[in-house]
Amino acid sequence: NIPESLTARLLNVVVFDVHSNQLKSLPNSIGCLSKLKVLNVSGNFLESLPKSIDNCRSLEELNANFNKLRVLPESIGFELLNLKKLSINSNKLVFLPQSTTHLTSLRILDARLNCLRSLPEDLENLINLEVLNVSQNFQYLDNLPYSVGLLLSLVELDVSYNKITVLPDSIGCLKKLQKLCVEGNPLVSPPMEVVEQSLHAVKEYLSEKMNAEHKTPSKKKSWVGKLVKYGTFNGHMRSNNISNREESEGFIIPEYRSIDGLASPRYMGMFSPRRLFSPRNYFTR
Structure with missing residues (x-):
């Protein structure tokens, strides 16, 4: 453990690295580190993060990989507005808080090797997100929200080894996307023969599918x-x-x-x- 009194005195700390220990919890006084920019607590036995972490408003990088996290603080996205990298892979997370869609400075979100069953809606608010990795959630993650295709800054998307059968048509609109990993999914749309061709073929297939749906809308009777x-x-x-x-x-x-x-x-x-x-x-x- 880390004594509460110790952390409370580290007011000028910018980097706090306690990775690869046997920590089961973090002190609540970590919220006193108002100048903290990098927090590395990976490789421990943490099941949760203290809510007081919301007070670390200068935080730019949070690494909590290889723990036993089941949840993240509900308000984490409302307070950590300077966060650029969130690494939470190899945990037991079932969902991401809806507030994560407010992390407008976020550039990298690594949530692979968890138990995610879905992603939050309104992902389009992550206007600076360049890398999204939700691979290897295996039998749990079976769909992606339409808003994934509205991440206009996205360069890399990895959804491999999940249970996804249909990619949102909106992915065809991602002009900056350079890398798409979808192997290990029972994909139906786009079919694997299209996926195996190239990223361009996938984006073209999804764009044509989206255009076709807009040209023949279902007729709603008044x-x-x-x-x-x-x-x-x-x-x-x-x-x-x-x-x-x-x-x-x-x-x-x-x-x-x-x-x-x-x-x-x-x-x-x-x-x-x-x-x-x-x-x-x-x-x-």
């Missing part, structure tokens, strides 16, 4: 169209040349009732979902 189709409103159409009543959204209610009248028990039923979306003759007596 709920107003349903009202017109089923004759819920006894109004007449604004145009006499409308051939498809379902597509038209223009109608006029022929009579007006006061608010009190509409709110009375007699008329409340006419606004129920069953009344609105049922054929007109269903309620005809």
Whole structure:
């Protein structure tokens, strides 16, 4: 262990390196190291990091590889805004806190060899991220968020040896991407024959797939169209040349009732979902 009183006196420390020991915890007083830029606690028996680490706001590099970490402090991304490198590989992390998407200075995120089941959404906020490694989470990680393809500074992406079947189409938009590692995944899209060609082939395949989906969007029918189709409103159409009543959204209610009248028990039923979306003759007596 490291005595609390010792750490509290190291106010001018810039690099704190205690790797390859048998530490089971870090002192809470580590939060007093306001000038700390590099913290190396790798190769220990840590299961968590003290929440007070949030106070090390000058921290630029955190190395916690080869420990037994199961969680990271929930607010770590809200406070360590100068962090450029986060190395947490070879731990037991199941997820990354949502706050990690606020690490806007982060350039390297190494989270391989964990038990990650998913990545946070809103990764596009990591505007300076150049290297993302979430490989070898084996049977746990089976998908990537669409926002991975919005990491505009990304140069290297390693998702090898996971259970990923589909890469997000958005990856085709990563213009700076130079290295993509996807081996060891049961990929269906893009197929392995495309992956084996080149990175350019993969990006081209995903871009074409994304463009094809945008050109043939699914047709969503307006709920107003349903009202017109089923004759819920006894109004007449604004145009006499409308051939498809379902597509038209223009109608006029022929009579007006006061608010009190509409709110009375007699008329409340006419606004129920069953009344609105049922054929007109269903309620005809």
